[in-house]
Amino acid sequence: MDHRQTAAEAGVVASDQVFPDRRVGAVWEPVRARCYAAAGAYLSFTDELDTAEATGSPIADGPARADALVRQLNDAARGVDEFYHSHRAGLEDAARVRSAVPQLLTHVRSEAEQVLAAAASSGYANYPSIEAGVRRLNEDLITASSVDPQTSVAAARTAAAAVQQATSELSDALAQAPSRASAAAKAIASVTTRLAAVRNRASGLGPAYSALLREFNAASSADLTNNERESRRGIDAADAALVGARVAAADHDPETALDLTATARQHLAEAEQLVDAVTRRLELLREVRADPDAHARTVRFRLRDAQMLAVDRGLVGEWGSVLDAQAERLDRINSGLTGRHPDYWAYVSELDTVAAFIAGVVERMRKHVGTDRT
Missing domain, CATH: 1.20.140 (Butyryl-CoA Dehydrogenase, subunit A; domain 3)
Known part of the structure; x- marks a missing residue:
């Protein structure tokens, strides 16, 4: 049981470090608690056996307690096996990723150093993009060097990804220079x-x-x-x-x-x-x-289309009066063109406002129909 528990524990630790969102450790906790309880009961009983053997005194209900302890140990071991088999793929994947992180960091550092050397020896080191790329890559390398891949796997992977990204961007800048x-x-x-x-x-x-x-x-x-x-x-x-x-x-x-x-x-x-x-x-x-009426005719045409849509879709009760009000509004706008120098800009602006309002009503009617059909 102890051997199985140790193997499972290593996988859980790796999973919590690599894939913390899976929360495997929370599932493992009650299984581990049963193992500790069984191991504690075993140690306590063996201490009693040693004492009884040294003193020659019998243990009350010894055989029954021994049988119960064996069942407890078997139950705990079986719980470990069931847990491991249920999560085996994820645990092994986590262990594999965790073991690969140190090599990943070594690899990205090597690539970064090569690109930094290429930047330093190029004739474009003073270009702003190259200077910025070198600065960022050096900063990401410092961050990666401060992370322990054995105890902070997620942070190490994040740091490695940042170094890779910065390396790629600096390489692109060098290629474009x-x-x-x-x-x-x-x-x-x-x-x-x-x-x-x-x-x-x-x-x-x-x-x-x-x-x-x-x-x-x-x-x-x-x-x-x-x-x-x-x-x-x-x-x-x-x-x-x-x-x-x-x-x-x-x-x-x-x-x-x-x-x-x-x-x-x-x-x-x-x-x-x-x-x-x-x-x-x-x-x-x-x-x-x-031709003052040309713009108004266009808006009235859109209004008629909207009114026909309301009829076709059975939405006259909801939108008919709203659209009729726009017809009256258009009449008022048209009557405003008076005097020697009518305000044509206000006229156009008001017509455009009505047109936008009608377009909004049409859009809402179409959405309403789409909702009903679904």
Whole structure:
């Protein structure tokens, strides 16, 4: 029984270290307790036997107690066997993993040291990605060295995985390093072209905004007042980042150059949005002024579709009045186009709000039907 208990105990310890979520130790605990109880009873009885033999005095109910003790020992041993057979695969797997962890740590350390040596001897050691990769890998190696794989298997496996990941990332950075210079040159050329294009488009922002003020209600462009200034600021910021990228490329630091071109692109994208917001607003308002009912007809068409869906799905009682209210709302919106300079932007915005509301109702009706059918 003691031999079987020792074998099972080793497997349980390994399982709790490698697969703590399985909680095998909690299942093992009552089995082990029966073993300890049986072993304690055995030792106590043998002490009595030794004393009786030395003194020549009999033991009361000796044969019966001996039989009971044998049964207790057999029951405890059988419990160990049943436990082990029930969990054998998991216990053996845990023991196998636990025994492999020291070799795993040795292997990942060896790979890490090779990659670190390659980084140090390369011509790209000063690249930010290489410096960061080396720093992280060294930190992960220190962590792995502080873990005892015999007593902290889970922590050792985690540390080994971190070293592997850091090694892989540094290897990738080294593999990509030779192409960084050409990538930076292409990025700088691309951003230079885009900067010129955005500047050209921005030159039309001022006239477009002036046209908005002349042709339409002032409220139609109130939210665009600062677009010209903000777009110019974005273009200037992109220009500054591009200059920095050129300097970094000349200093043989293509990664910083790539970062700066990405920053320039972001500024240009923001500037483009500001410019386009003005020019598109002017185009939209002119279209609405030419045919105010066109936008409203589109929304009314969507409303009719929604009403037909409510009828087809038997949801008129739930959504009919809601959709009818939108028809009345559309009439009120249409009646708001009055005066010499109607607020076409408010008109469009309100129609878009109704359209979004109708789309939301349609989506809810479709989900309701899907739920009923399931």
